[in-house]
Amino acid sequence: MRRPDRLSPARLAPADVVRVGGAGLRTRPARALLSALGVAIGIAAMVAVVGISSSSQAELDRRLAALGTNLLTVAPGQTLLGRPATLPDSAEPMIGRIAPVTAVAATGRVESARVYRTDRIPKAETNGLVVLAARLSLPSTVGATVRAGTWLNAATARYPAAVLGAVAAARLGIGHPSPLTSLLVGSARFTVVGVLDPIPLAPELDAAVLVGWDVAVTALGFDGHPTTVYLRCRDQQVEAVRAVLAATANPSAPGTVAVSRPSDVLAARRAVGETLTALLLGLGCVALLVGGVGVANTMVISVLERRGEIGLRRALGATRGQVRLQFLTESLLLSALGGAGGVLLGVAVTAGYAGYQAWPSVVPTWATAGALAATVLIGGAAGLYPAVRAARLSPTEALSAP
Known part of the structure; x- marks a missing residue:
């Protein structure tokens, strides 16, 4: 007797992954905004510190060029x-x-x-x-x-x-x-x-x-x-x-x-400014870490609240990998939202402060690229455990949850 062909789960296209991952953000916008705000504050602090420091150094270099060393x-x-x-x-x-x-x-x-x-x-x-x-x-x-x-x-x-x-x-x-x-x-x-x-x-x-x-x-x-x-x-x-x-x-x-x-005195002043920048960057990293913890907390609560949804998707044929990818994508989107907002806020703060001080506004490319890379790392780290936890839920366990 001929055996029937083995069923294989449908594959999600990248656009489908993004749409499914963004569904959780659209259904809970207030919570998503507050969680993204934690990441945005940390990213904005880092970008603004680097930008203001770079603007100050650019002004100092401009003055030194005008005055001569x-x-x-x-x-x-x-x-x-x-x-x-x-x-x-x-x-x-x-x-x-x-x-x-x-x-x-x-x-x-x-x-x-x-x-x-x-x-x-x-x-x-x-x-x-x-x-x-x-x-x-x-x-x-x-x-x-x-x-x-x-x-x-x-x-x-x-x-x-x-x-x-x-x-x-x-x-x-x-x-x-x-x-x-x-x-x-x-x-x-x-x-x-x-x-x-x-x-x-x-x-x-x-x-x-x-x-x-x-x-x-x-x-x-x-x-x-x-x-x-x-x-x-x-x-x-x-x-x-x-x-x-x-x-x-x-x-x-x-x-x-x-x-x-x-001019050696001005160079020493710049070295002191760089030391202060390193200290403020450390504080920005702490703020970013706190924002990452907020994202992780949001994702864990999301998994607990959406066990019925997870069970239904599993019953309809979604694999553990697809469930895991859904929640990981949601975490990355949440962090990316905060990262993009933080970069814009940091650039705006730098431009405003530099304009007030009559300095050239300078935000290094590596600062914005590093900030966006940091958001990806934060999103991946914060969403990994909730995604794995969601994928481990069996359909019967998830559907029977109150």
Whole structure:
């Protein structure tokens, strides 16, 4: 007697798998939305942290490119006896003779002068401001820009005229100087002719009152010794120039000369920012893990609530593999929904914050790709156990459940 052909279960096309897997999300939209929200928060946190950090670094790189990383400063250190050293008067012109040096300017601190808005201010209230004699080439050397008024020139440098750093102007309450705006510097009245913008590579100038070199000597008792020499050199020769600066500035005592590169401070600030980014990414991963637990919890409850559906499908011929694939697909769709929403939210947060800070908005491709990959892993891990549990239910057991 001929045996009948063995029946084989129907195969589900990919579109059918997605449709069957999405049925559970459509029938319980509120629960699906809340579960996807947990994943979205974790993904958004990760994308926003990476995006804001990348935008900040892009802004820092833009500023460094505009300001240049070829600025070096020379200042006096200490003698062998621990006393403050001084730079010789010839330090600035000697440094200017170094072949790769393209610009040089000096400032000198006027120790005996204090700054007051009027003579009614108590002598102890100096606001932490300093008076610096400045060369005319200082703005072009350090990358300073004038916010209001004008910089010193060959005429005003010989007369009682002053330019304020950004912090000094704020502390003195001077925003836009006029011909009637004056300060008491030492015992002389100085007219304020300009206010500078903040100087990222020379922040020590922000809290300074800058006067001409000649008038500082004649009217304020300045000794003529520079306390800081700023110089620009060719980018390819920065380290070579840095190596000879101490001996050039003070040949008789090079060990008492301190040489620094202000842009190194900004690079260190970026390294600190990267460390903070790593910490925030860790917090984002914790949030993503919590979201994955929420997805797993939703899928387990879904299996318990839909035992009748599972039993009916099994009775109609669905295999364990098809049931397992259905619930795994549902978990992946749930996580993908949260992942897509999280990526969009993270990009929106990055764009909003970068726009508020006037930074370029940068979201690395690897961040969005990694976020989507993380959602697939979260969805697969969260839905694996519920899918296996659903597949193990026999038709009679599932149909007999209350």
